Amino acid sequence: MRLYLINPRNPLVSIVKVKESRWNRYRVWKPLSLMVLAGMTPPEWEIAIVDENFGAPDYPSMPRPDLVGITAFTSQANRAYEVAAHFRRLGVPVVMGGIHATMCLDEVMERVDSVVTGEAEGVWLQVLEDARRGCLRRRYDGGLAKIDHVPPARHDLLARGYAFGAIQTTRGCPLNCSFCSVTAFNGAQYRMRSIDDVVREFRLIREKRVLVVDDNLVGTRPDHITRAKDLFRAMAQAKLGKEWVAQATINFADDEELLALAAKAGCRGVFIGFESPTPEGLRELSKKFNLLKGRDFRASVRRIQRHGILVVGSFIIGLDVDEPGIGKRIAEAASQYGVDNLNALFLTPLPGTRLWKQMKAEDRIVLNTFPEDWKYYTLTFPVGRYKHLSLDGIIDEMLSCDRTFYSMPRILRRVWGNLWGRRQPQISLVGNLSYRNNFQLSYEAYATFKRYRGNRHDNVTAS
Numbered sequence: 001m002r003l004y005l006i007n008p009r010n011p012l013v014s015i016v017k018v019k020e021s022r023w024n025r026y027r028v029w030k031p032l033s034l035m036v037l038a039g040m041t042p043p044e045w046e047i048a049i050v051d052e053n054f055g056a057p058d059y060p061s062m063p064r065p066d067l068v069g070i071t072a073f074t075s076q077a078n079r080a081y082e083v084a085a086h087f088r089r090l091g092v093p094v095v096m097g098g099i100h101a102t103m104c105l106d107e108v109m110e111r112v113d114s115v116v117t118g119e120a121e122g123v124w125l126q127v128l129e130d131a132r133r134g135c136l137r138r139r140y141d142g143g144l145a146k147i148d149h150v151p152p153a154r155h156d157l158l159a160r161g162y163a164f165g166a167i168q169t170t171r172g173c174p175l176n177c178s179f180c181s182v183t184a185f186n187g188a189q190y191r192m193r194s195i196d197d198v199v200r201e202f203r204l205i206r207e208k209r210v211l212v213v214d215d216n217l218v219g220t221r222p223d224h225i226t227r228a229k230d231l232f233r234a235m236a237q238a239k240l241g242k243e244w245v246a247q248a249t250i251n252f253a254d255d256e257e258l259l260a261l262a263a264k265a266g267c268r269g270v271f272i273g274f275e276s277p278t279p280e281g282l283r284e285l286s287k288k289f290n291l292l293k294g295r296d297f298r299a300s301v302r303r304i305q306r307h308g309i310l311v312v313g314s315f316i317i318g319l320d321v322d323e324p325g326i327g328k329r330i331a332e333a334a335s336q337y338g339v340d341n342l343n344a345l346f347l348t349p350l351p352g353t354r355l356w357k358q359m360k361a362e363d364r365i366v367l368n369t370f371p372e373d374w375k376y377y378t379l380t381f382p383v384g385r386y387k388h389l390s391l392d393g394i395i396d397e398m399l400s401c402d403r404t405f406y407s408m409p410r411i412l413r414r415v416w417g418n419l420w421g422r423r424q425p426q427i428s429l430v431g432n433l434s435y436r437n438n439f440q441l442s443y444e445a446y447a448t449f450k451r452y453r454g455n456r457h458d459n460v461t462a463s
């Protein structure tokens, strides 16, 4: 039995375009979901993972599979449907799962043979067995899986050439920020894999550099922090020799021992959501952790950096409290906090989030012809109507934010700081130039987007 597991092309970037920009290599990440599914698949299945971001596959020349499994974030949904249609025309059954299939079940049901909602660990064997017997059900719901003991992901199946390997050590986040799908999809309970399993799986990863995909690396409660420390100790003891980056909330900075252990275990960078430079903005997004009284962001960032760990700060533009000037304000705040890189994104109503419900109720989702419009749900385009910012206005804010933060003098100042503090100046330089290059490419993308959105008869003035 032959199984293809497919990660559809992502409209943001693909390694196929590496010739256009060599920085793209650092923007293509392994589709861990498919590697996890492969890890649970019995040996009688011959598996190929096809990552369309890594190279354009020639499906007609490939042997006919018995089953196709497709994953998709919302922004990949259109391409996922094209791929599904191709295989269904050949009579091959197609099953789709992942965040988009879960949040947009009806839309996906119309376009594939079977849908897996939620996490797949509890249902995947049943799906394969039903596919083998030719009696796939229309829907399987995996809900929230028990992940304390799961088989390791198949790290051997993808081609060489990715800059980073990938692994997951926990799932779920109790914080439930309004714009984020994680709590809706993976639940509020913080679930942790066994430390032995994680260490064993790390050893299977070929790449020296690894992305730990956890949404919240160290969790929120004291017992989560204790477990994170135990994990880092075990990783250091195992001498894995990996360098890894992860996502964390700002409380990561609050425990010196935790930071020291993380660095010893190979942590070289964290991606932290600051989201808004104002308390009103944080309240609007329900970003509770960042609101704790007395939090000094600059001191927190410095504490992390002192352990040789780079900090990428993420911010959102387009909140109801955001007024003209917000782009520059974010760039100044990020510089003041001292982050090594800034990743600013447009407020985007992702299906299944509280923000989606709110903006839909207020009729503020402008790109709402689905599935076509999903391709713009990459957080890099303003798909909604924003309270104090017109379409041109919000794009100008984004450009002003990036122009300010990624001006050459500021980049050089930051990299000099990294050099001085012996904090991976090379990675910092590559990261900064990569962001600078990508924001310069975005002028053309915005022009195309404005034409597209204009054709939607959008009233481009602020409401």
Ligand code: B12
Residues within 6 Å of the ligand: 010, 011, 012, 027, 028, 029, 030, 031, 032, 033, 034, 036, 037, 068, 069, 070, 071, 072, 073, 074, 075, 076, 095, 096, 097, 098, 099, 100, 103, 116, 118, 119, 120, 121, 124, 145, 168, 179, 180, 181, 182, 186, 213, 214, 215, 345, 350, 351, 377, 378, 379, 380
């Ligand atoms: C790692 C990650 C990335 C990485 C790598 C992506 C990749 N190649 O896989 C990077 C940094 C590149 C990235 C980019 C983006 N991301 Co991201 N990312 C994640 C993150 C943190 C983890 C994903 C992961 O690997 N999980 C581990 C695996 C094992 O879990 P899983 O994917 O859920 O898979 C399980 C089930 O869903 C199911 N399943 C999944 N696929 C399939 C397929 C079949 C056939 C079956 C049966 C089951 C199944 O089975 C798996 C095992 O249970 C998630 C948050 C999250 N917790 O999911 C956000 C998340 C997926 N990202 C999100 C977003 C918005 C983006 C960006 C648009 C944002 C941006 N501009 O940076 C881009 C878009 C990229 C694109 N492809 O278009 C949103 C997506 C929401 C949505 N509705 O689409 C999420 C949910 C975070 C959030 N804040 O809401 N991301």
Ligand code: SF4
Residues within 6 Å of the ligand: 173, 174, 175, 176, 177, 180, 181, 182, 183, 215, 216, 249, 273
């Ligand atoms: S943004 Fe981060 S902290 Fe907030 S719910 Fe999502 S994963 Fe949790």
